Structures are given as C-alpha cells and as structure tokens.
Amino acid sequence: MSKQTTTTTSEYAFGRRAFLGGSATVIGAFVLEAAPATKIAEAIGAAQVAAGANTAVNGWIAINADNTATISFGGAEMGQGIMTGLAQAAAEELGMSWSQIHTQAAPAAQGYVTGGSYGIRGHVDQMRVAGAQAQAVLVSAAATAWGVSPSACSVANGIVTNTATGATQTFAQLASAASTLTPPASPTLKSPSSFGIMGTSAPRTDIPNKVDGSAIFGIDVVVPGMVYAAIKNCPTVGGTVSGTPAVPAGASAVVPLGNAVAVVASNTWAAMQAARNLSVTWSVPAGNQSISSASLLADAQSLMATGTPGTPIELQAGDAPGAFAAAPKKVEATYQVPYLPHVYMEVLNCTVSITPTSCEIWASTQAPAWIQATAAAMTGLDPSAVTVHATLLGGGLGRKIELDYVIQAITIAKTIGKPVKLTWSREEDMSHDQYRPAALMRVRLGMDDAGSVTSYGVRHVSQSPLFQRGWTGPTGNDNTDGAADVAYQFPNALVEYVMQKSPVPVGFWRSVGVSMNCFAVESAIDEAALLAGKDPVAFRRTLLAGKSRELAVLNKAADMIGWSTPAAAGVGRGIAFSNGFGSLAAVAVEVTKGGTGGTMAVKNVAFAVDCGFAVNPNQVEAQIQGGIIQGVTSALWGQTTFSNGQASSRNFSNSRMLLMRETPAITVAIIQSGIDKIGGIGEVGVPPIAPAMANAWAALTGTRARTLPFYPGATMSD
C-alpha cells in the first residue's frame, strides 16, 4: 500500500532533489493553478497573490530506485483525500499500479489554495496530463534504446515492454534517460472505460499514519530551539491592545500584536495559562461594545425592509413581484440562520523559524502560497527565501484559508528572535473565529390555482466575507449561492442581495452561501407544496421537469428512504434538493421526537449525489457522511451569539457536537453521469440537511421551524 511521507527540516533545506530522496529522478513537473480562489485572493489582497502567483512548477513526478513513483504537490490534506485522489489521476496515466505510488506534500510555497470543493475537479485533468507526459518520456527512452517506435511498446505496472521482442525495462531503469527528454505538450489521455486506478476506492495514502499517532499536524511540529506561544485576542470585536502588559510568572515574553497579545513560555501549557490569566487593557472602537445578537438582527430586519440591493441584481427573469402580487396562492416566509464557528478539531497553530537569510513556516493551512508572499513582505526576504510547509490539517472547513494566526506567529518569531510555535487555545479559536455569516432570507413563492409556481423571489440580507476583506468586484459574491442558481425552473424570478455591514468577522465556512440559502429555499418549496396540497417530492419533480440528472438524484434519495410507502408512526420524513460546487444532491431524512425532552432526533438519512465522476468512490462516500453529520450538528445546535461585542462560543461546553450515539443511519448513493461533468464533493453534503430536517419536522409535528439552529443554547459536559 502506498502512503504519504512527511519530510524533515533538513531534507527541505537541500531543495527538490534531496526532498524527493537521493535516488529519485524527476521525470515530470507540472503546475496546479489556484483559479477557484481568485475572488478570495483578491479580497485578501492582490499584492499577496501577485507575489505568490502560481507561475512556477509546483508539482513533480519522480521515479524511485525501487521502481515506485513519488507524486508531490501542494494541496491541503484535511481529510478530504485530495493527495490520494489527485495522485490516482497521475498514476492512471503514468502506467503504474497503485501499490507503486507514494504521495508527498510538496514543500513548494507555490502550493495552491484549497477551497471551493475544487481540489479534485479543478486539477484532475492537469494531473492526468502530467502522468501521461511522464509515461511518454519513459516510453520514448525505452523505444530509443531498443531502436523501435514508441508505438511498439506497452506499459503496465511501471514496466515498458517491447511488444515485438518481449524485452522489458522498468521505469527506474529508464528514468535517467527519460528525464532529459521533452514531454509532448498534449499527450493522449486514456478513455475512462479503460481506467484502472481512477474510479476505484484506492486506499488513501495519509491514513496509515493517522492510526498510530505518527501523522504530523501543524500542532505537532517541533523545530530545534523553539519556544511556545499562546494567544489572548481582544475579547471584543475590533479592539486593540493599549500598552504591553508585564511578563507574567511562568512566561518569558509578551508580544503585542495589535488586536491580540501573545505570551511566550517554555511549553504550550505554561503559555496558555499565562495568556488566559493575563490582564490586558484594550481599546475598543465606539459602538462595538454594544454589538449584540439583538442589535445585529434588528439591523438585518431593517435592511430586509428598506435596504438597497446590490447591483447588478443577482438573478432577474420576467416580473417576479408582479407575478407574486397576482398569484392566487402564495408563500411568503422569512428564514434566519446564525453566525457559525467552524469547529474543526485541530485549533489554529503555526510554527515559524526566521534567520537573517531565511524564513521557514509550518502551518495547518489551506493557503500556503499566500503565506509565502505574506512572510516575504513581513521579513523583507525574497519569496524564494521563504519556505512554507503545509502540514496535515486537523480539519480546515474554510477557516484555515485565513492568515491571521500565521501573521501573528511570524510577528512573534521576529520579535523574540527565536523559533516559535503558536497554538491557540480552544476558547480563543471558537471566540475569535471568522464566522459563517448570519443571514435573513425572505422567500416569496407565487402559485396559480393548480399549484404551479409562477414567481420565485429571494431577498437575502447578510454580511459578505469578500466585501469585508475589501473586495471591490461587482456583486455576485458567494452569499447568494444556492438562491441565484437553483436548478428549479421558474417563469419569473428575482434574487436580491442586501449587504449588511458590521465589525463581526465573517469568513468562508464549508459551503458558504449554499448553506444559508438552501435552508430557506428548500423549506419554502416544502411550504408551497403543502399549501398546494402536493407531495413534496412530486412537487419538486414538476419544477425539475426535463432535467434528467436532477430528477435521477431526487428520485434516488426518495427511493432509498422508501418515500412511496408511508413513514412509520412517530416518524416524519423530509426531502431537500441542492446544487452547488458542480454537483447535484438530494437528501431524504427521517426524524422522530426521540431527542431529549421530545426534541428532534434524526434517525435515517438517505443521500444521493451526482458528482459526474467519482475519482475515489469510497472517499466521496466519506465526505458525504461527514457533511451530513456536520449538517445535522449545525442545524440542531450550531451558532455563535454576540453580547457586549463578544462572541458567545467558547468551547464544546457551549458548542454541542453530534456524538456517535446520536448519529443517524446513513446511506449514500453516488451517481456518475460522466467525467466531463465532474463536480466537487467536500461541501456538497452539508446544505440540504437542515431544510430536509425542518421539512421532516413539519411533516411530523405540523410545526415549521424557520430559524436555525433548532435548539439554541445547547451545551455539553464531560
């Protein structure tokens, strides 16, 4: 079985050859672009992107002396299987068996940015081309040695065979000669029907290290002579430190960081204790102290009533207001979703070592390229002197695309003149997140007497992560994903986005806008179906008429839950459909009143997804399972509230998480409509869960829940 390797500091220092191992021969180099992150990149700062532009090679295929290959590139492996999936694509065209493949996170600071469920679908073709190019030069080397045409050679399991004579040479024997050849620009790729590695559930390369404690996450990094830092962020949004506090007992330094203070000590515990107990004087902008959930909601309600939508309008077809006014049957409902912390298991951390001529950074990050550019600017070093090691991530969910914790660590290292590992406590992590925005969404659906939808309108009010970061592009940001691009066909449609502004930091949370709008739209569709006296699945089928892929997904989910037969007594069923990230999804759920005190318990979840092509079906299933569980957790309990300008979330004690005993039975069906339709998976599991739960609850109890979470204020204890 192949596996993922991690590299030591000294190995990195000697560059690519040493990094790949002394006996490895690089036979292919490729470039993975960061296209999907452009908007975020622009928002975070154009200078950083320019300096970290993906113009250089950032991936390699090397043949090792033992006739294995090492495929290295800079993706952020946070459990979504990106290292494995992309290596499968290269290995497929390279002509080796999966057992001959190793993967390695490239040390390249040019590593691209991982987000938008883009990791596989955005790079799979580039990886296939890289693999095919590598095979082409290997075959060419063999053909030259034998004095035959390349077409007289066949390839399997890393061995080239002369089909006329039966002579063979291994890739390892050919690698040196092959490395001097120029690969074809556009090699012929395999037909999907002949795939042997892509489309299989190849075992993930990063898993063996994750069952014996040897996997190195950012929080596990140790470098010689390093000290440990912990953070105390200003508890109130927007506040800054005024004056540097004295160094407390047990600590060696205090470093002011603008909106935070770092405490340095000889171990993590000492640093966290000292930071926790540190008394700091903060200067808070006027008005921020009074920010509360109530004030934020009142602001959103006022914008809902009278705010001016951004232009151009997100979606406009026909005369939706006119059709709504004229409709004999109508649904008008306002849905509310909360600010959400990310809540991955590995807290934010970053390790930095700076010398006069170099800067090395180890981080749990989704954006190594941006880190390189940022560190170069902060240290005055050339970007080539900055090495960023993207470690394994103990979850990212969009939060680890941000640079705040990295910038803090660089500043601390510069200030104290020693290598340092910064680790945020769980409390700091949850209370200083960049939250999924809260949103108010008013949905208007007008129907004729027969129950056909004549008008679809969504007015969405929320903060924009992009605009908060200074992005100045046109409207059309992530916030209306899931509302402006619904699969349903409506003769009249209007989707407006009204931007709310507040100092509350907002960011990119797994599925961003779709997670908000899918709840509103799929709940409202259900309300309309009930008003029209129609079955919710049949109602959706009508709206998807003629769309065979969408219908297949919807019908599959309904079939899996047994929609055509009545639910058992005491069980409510709900359905929801979702599209986003290039994939189609439908989920049917069954709920009961089996939770504590008669609250909602989710018993069964049947999820159908069409992602075009599943490079690794087992990992597609895993991502959907995980998305469902995160979707259930956040729908039941997920939120951060604000009072006195401070976030409420602190730890799992007031951010309840679904446990194994509360986990529903889950079935996942993967529909593959073709590799030309390949879609994302990482975020696809989350959005339809909350509306399906609300729809099921309404079916069970007659009560419509239009506000998330269903059970605010949930707690956990040991």
Next chain:
Amino acid sequence: MPQWGVIEQGAHVEMTVMKFNINGKSVTVDGDPSMPFLWAVRDLVGLTGTKYGCGIEICRACTVWVDGSPEKSCDMSASEAVGRTITTIEGLSATPAGAKLQQAFIDLQVPQCGYCQSGMLMAATRLLSGGGVPSDAQIDSAIGNICACGTYPRVKAAIKKAAGAGTPVTTPTTKPTTTTTTTRSTTTTTRATTTTTRPRATTTTTRPKATTTTTKPKTTPTTTKTTTTRGDD
C-alpha cells in the same frame, strides 16, 4: 534544563523531575508537576500522537490509558501519571486488540482529517479488550469522542470488524512492548510496506528536555497471528 527564552523576565515556576512509564519505556522529564499530562506527554516527552482538542474533558481527543483504563489526559496532572503504567497511541499497536483495530481503521478507511483518531482508537481498543463483539449500545456508550469530520459510522463499523474477525483469546500481555514496528510488520500486511518511510525526525531529535531510557525489550507478542482480546493493560 528548561529553556526560558532570551527575554529573561517573569518569575519561574517550580520544576520537578518526573519519571513516567510510557509504552513500556521509562521517560524522565523536568517540568511543572501541575501541568496536565496531555501537555507533558506532547511537549516534554515528545509523543505528539495524543491530541489537544478542548482541554476541558469533553472531546476525548487526548485519551490515553492509565493502568489499562482510558483516561482523558487533559484531566490528569503530570504528577498523577508518575508511577502509573501509561499507554499512548504510539504504543497501541503493541497490544493485539490495538493492532487489529488499527488495521480495521485502515481497511475501512476510517480517518478523515485524522485528528480525533488517536482518542477514538484508545477508547475503542479498550472496548474490545473484554472479548466478544460489543453491541451497538455498548459501542455508543464507550465512544463519547467528538469527531468533527463525522467518522462515527466508520468507527463503529471498524470496531465491529475488529471484534468479529479472528479468533480469541490467547495469553494477554501485561504491558505494552517497545517494539511496535516489529509488531506492525508481522501482523498487518497492509501496513508492512509502510513502516520504512515513516519519519519522526522533526519531532524526536529536537526535544530539549526528555531523557529517554528504554527498558529491556519484551518479546513482541504478536508474531503469531492469534488475537488477544484482553489484557491490554
């Protein structure tokens, strides 16, 4: 000696020499005895497989065995660990039930990000150590660990697979051994090819404070393919 950094300010706390028995090895560190064992094992001993998740005894990412019982290491001071037999994830493969469960986690591709998996495995292995196939209810009550990635269905399936596969029960080992890689390579074909390239250099060569003495190696108990389902302590 501890390093206090270049900025010599602030008072030092009291340091104590503490001797731990971890995974069959004797390890001596110099540190604050009130520090949670979680941080002692990670920062002072240098075994980073035990994870920090919450620090308040809820998430169970920090689970280790103390005298054979799963305990949250954030809830135990370093001084409390002295004189006890500690097993961490790094020593789990030396227990037959642990090795089986690790293989089941690989076979069923359980981990996603992997961060919670050390704690999961420490809790799950103990559940198997009693022998027999645990019921769903027993698994649910033994695994109170938080997994933000949502690996619960696969964790449960892996526990059942490990419990149901193979034949019980041979002589239990009373302590974890020191030869974990040997154990792994002789019991698990899938993992056998993976052991040579597992680097730990960045985390093991640079710890300033831990002095490690290896106790006499025990014979690895798993060169046979029998299954031991109790006695992991």
